[in-house]
Amino acid sequence: MTAATEFEPVIGLEVHVQLATQSKAFCGARAEFGGPPNTHIDPYTLGLPGALPVLNHRAVEFALRMGLACGCDIALRSELSRKHYFYPDSPKGYQISQFDRPICENGHIEFVLGSERRQVRLLRIHIEEDAGKNLHLAGGRTSLIDFNRAGVPLIEVVSQPELRSAEEAGEYLRAIRQLVRFLGISDGNMEAGSLRCDANVSIRPRGSTQLGQRTELKNINSFKYVQKAIEHEILRQIDIVQSGGRVVMETRGWDAARGTSRSQRQKEHAHDYRYLPDPDLPPLIIDETWLASIAAALPKTPMQRRDHYLLRLGLTPYDASVLTAERELCDYFDQALVAAGVPTEDESLGDGLRSRAKLCANWLSSELLGLLNKDSREISASPVSAESLGELVRCVSDGIISGKQGKEVFFRMYESRQSPTEIIEQLGLRQLTDPTLITAACRKVVDDPAMQKQIEKYKQNPKLLGFFVGKALAETQGKAKPELVSAIMLSLLAEK
Amino acid sequence: MSSHVMGQSNGHLISADEIRVTAELARLLLPESDIPKLSSELSAILAYAESLQEVDVAGVPPMTHAVPTQCPLRGDVAEAHDSTESAMRNAPASEASFFAVPAVFGGGAADDSFDGEG
Numbered sequence: 001m002t003a004a005t006e007f008e009p010v011i012g013l014e015v016h017v018q019l020a021t022q023s024k025a026f027c028g029a030r031a032e033f034g035g036p037p038n039t040h041i042d043p044y045t046l047g048l049p050g051a052l053p054v055l056n057h058r059a060v061e062f063a064l065r066m067g068l069a070c071g072c073d074i075a076l077r078s079e080l081s082r083k084h085y086f087y088p089d090s091p092k093g094y095q096i097s098q099f100d101r102p103i104c105e106n107g108h109i110e111f112v113l114g115s116e117r118r119q120v121r122l123l124r125i126h127i128e129e130d131a132g133k134n135l136h137l138a139g140g141r142t143s144l145i146d147f148n149r150a151g152v153p154l155i156e157v158v159s160q161p162e163l164r165s166a167e168e169a170g171e172y173l174r175a176i177r178q179l180v181r182f183l184g185i186s187d188g189n190m191e192a193g194s195l196r197c198d199a200n201v202s203i204r205p206r207g208s209t210q211l212g213q214r215t216e217l218k219n220i221n222s223f224k225y226v227q228k229a230i231e232h233e234i235l236r237q238i239d240i241v242q243s244g245g246r247v248v249m250e251t252r253g254w255d256a257a258r259g260t261s262r263s264q265r266q267k268e269h270a271h272d273y274r275y276l277p278d279p280d281l282p283p284l285i286i287d288e289t290w291l292a293s294i295a296a297a298l299p300k301t302p303m304q305r306r307d308h309y310l311l312r313l314g315l316t317p318y319d320a321s322v323l324t325a326e327r328e329l330c331d332y333f334d335q336a337l338v339a340a341g342v343p344t345e346d347e348s349l350g351d352g353l354r355s356r357a358k359l360c361a362n363w364l365s366s367e368l369l370g371l372l373n374k375d376s377r378e379i380s381a382s383p384v385s386a387e388s389l390g391e392l393v394r395c396v397s398d399g400i401i402s403g404k405q406g407k408e409v410f411f412r413m414y415e416s417r418q419s420p421t422e423i424i425e426q427l428g429l430r431q432l433t434d435p436t437l438i439t440a441a442c443r444k445v446v447d448d449p450a451m452q453k454q455i456e457k458y459k460q461n462p463k464l465l466g467f468f469v470g471k472a473l474a475e476t477q478g479k480a481k482p483e484l485v486s487a488i489m490l491s492l493l494a495e496k
Numbered sequence: 497m498s499s500h501v502m503g504q505s506n507g508h509l510i511s512a513d514e515i516r517v518t519a520e521l522a523r524l525l526l527p528e529s530d531i532p533k534l535s536s537e538l539s540a541i542l543a544y545a546e547s548l549q550e551v552d553v554a555g556v557p558p559m560t561h562a563v564p565t566q567c568p569l570r571g572d573v574a575e576a577h578d579s580t581e582s583a584m585r586n587a588p589a590s591e592a593s594f595f596a597v598p599a600v601f602g603g604g605a606a607d608d609s610f611d612g613e614g
Binding site: 021022023028029030031032036037038039041042043046054055056057058059060079080084086087088134135136137140141142143144145146147272274277279281282283284285 | 521523560575583592593595596
C-alpha cells in the first residue's frame with residue numbers, strides 16, 4: 001500500500017480517431033466501417049503503381065474542427081510525410097502521416113475528474129491514414145489481409161505526459177470520445193476501432209520532476225480495459241523497481257483475456273521510420289477564410305454546454321454530467337427548454353425560469369431516461385419528443401395540471417406518442433384556474449342556507465376552512481386548482 | 497537524419513554498420529561480401545551530394561517540393577472502384593476474398609499497424 005504511494009505514475013496517451021468521412025483520406029474508396037473483405041478498395045488503397053494520393057477536403061476540415069475545439073495553434077502550412085515500415089497491412093510500404101509540421105500543435109483537452117475540472121495539454125494533433133487489418137489464424141502459416149480499413153482518415157491526438165493516474169487517463173479518453181461525437185467528426189466507437197489508444201507509462205519517485213523510463217502499451221481497444229491495462233503497467237513497473245530491477249524501453253501488448261501485458265518489441269535503438277515529405281503531396285495550405293468559417297460553425301463542446309447548464313441554468317454538476325453525456329441528449333434538452341418557455345439566449349434567468357429548467361432536467365433524466373433505458377432505446381428513438389416534454393413541464397409549472405397528474409400524462413405520452421395537451425383534454429385533467437368560475441363555485445357554497453351554521457362555527461374556528469374548500473372543489477368535480485379555491489374561499493368567508 | 501555523416505571510421509561517410517541497418521530496414525538481404533563495396537560507393541555519392549553544403553542557405557526557408565504549389569483537395573465523395581475479383585487477380589495468393597500472406601505476428605520490426613486483432 002505505502003509502496004505504491006511512494007511512486008507517481010506519468011502517463012501520456014496517443015489517441016487515434018477515425019474520421020467519419022464518406023471516402024478515404026487520399027482516394028475515393030468508401031471509408032465506411034466493415035463490409036465484405038476487400039470491397040472498399042481501389043488502385044490507391046492497394047498501393048498499385050501510378051495511383052496518386054489526393055487529400056480529402058473533409059478530413060482536413062474535421063482535423064481543423066478538433067484543433068479549434070482544443071484551442072490548438074493551427075498551422076496554415078503543414079507537411080504530409082511518408083512514414084516507412086514494412087507490414088502486410090500497408091501495401092505502399094509507408095503510411096502517409098505528418099511529422100515535423102503537423103496541422104495542429106499545443107492546445108488542451110478539458111474534462112472533469114471527480115468534482116475537479118482538469119486540463120491536459122496536447123503536444124499535437126496530426127492527420128494520417130489507417131492501415132488494413134490482419135487476420136491471424138490460430139496455428140496457421142498464413143495471415144489474411146483486408147484492406148477495407150486501409151487509407152481511412154485518422155487524426156492522432158498526442159497528449160503531454162501529464163496524466164497522473166489510470167483513472168485520469170480513462171476520463172481523458174472518455175472526454176476525447178465525447179468531444180469528437182459532439183463535433184460530429186467521429187462516432188468514437190472503441191469497440192468498432194474508430195477510437196484507439198496507446199499509452200506511454202512511466203513511474204518516478206513522488207516529488208521528482210525527472211521522467212522515468214517509459215514503456216508503450218498498445219492494443220488497448222476497449223474503455224473497459226484502458227484503466228485496467230494502465231493500472232497493471234504501473235504496478236508492474238513499481239514491482240520491477242522495488243525488486244532492484246530496471247524498466248526497459250519496450251512496446252507491450254495488452255492481453256485482455258489474460259488481464260496482463262506481454263513484451264512485443266524492445267526499443268533498444270529507436271525505430272527509424274525514415275520520414276520524408278511525400279513527393280506526391282505538396283504542402284497543405286489552409287485558407288484563412290475557410291478556417292474562419294469552420295470556426296464560426298464549430299459545434300459547442302461538451303464542456304461549454306456543461307458550463308452553460310451549471311452557470312446559466314443553475315443545474316447541479318450531476319445533472320450537467322448526465323445531460324452532456326451525448327450531444328443528442330443536450331440537443332433534446334435544449335429543445336425541451338424552449339418548449340417549456342425557458343429563453344435560450346438571455347444572459348441570466350430568474351429563479352422561476354431556473355426552477356423550470358431544473359424541472360425539465362428532472363423529467364428528462366429520471367423519468368424519460370429511466371423508461372428509455374428500460375426499453376434499451378436511444379434518445380433519438382424516444383416516443384416523447386423534446387417539444388412534448390417541454391410542453392408537459394410548462395403545463396405542470398403553470399399549474400394547468402399537478403405534478404402527480406403530470407406523471408400520468410407522461411406515461412400516456414410515452415405509450416401513445418400523443419402531445420400532453422391532447423392527453424390532458426382526453427382525460428379532462430385540465431385544472432380549473434379561472435377565478436370567475438372558481439369564485440362562482442365558492443359563492444354557491446357560502447350562500448347555501450344550509451351552510452350558515454357552519455359559517456358561524458368557522459368564525460370561532462378558522463381550521464374549518466378546509467371543509468368549505470372541499471365543498472367548493474366538489475362543485476367543480478375536483479377540477480379547480482385547490483390553492484386558488486382556498487384563497488378565494490378565505491376572502492369570501494371574511495366578508496360574512 | 498543526421499546519421500548519414502556519422503560513421504567515418506574508415507574514411508567512409510557511411511559505415512558498414514549503417515549499411516547493415518539500412519539494408520535491414522529496407523528488407524534487403526545483402527551478402528556480407530558486398531558491404532565494403534556498397535559502403536565506398538554510397539559514401540562517394542554522399543560526398544558528391546555534400547558539395548551542396550557549401551551553399552549559404554541562411555534565411556532561406558526549407559523547400560520540400562521543387563514546384564511551388566499547394567496540396568489540392570478533393571471533395572469527400574465515395575466512388576465506385578475495381579471489383580474485389582479484379583483486385584485479387586494479381587495477388588500471388590488469396591483466400592476467400594482476403595489477400596493471403598505468410599503468417600505475421602506482432603513483433604515484426606514494424607508493427608505500428610494499430611492492429612486490434614492481435
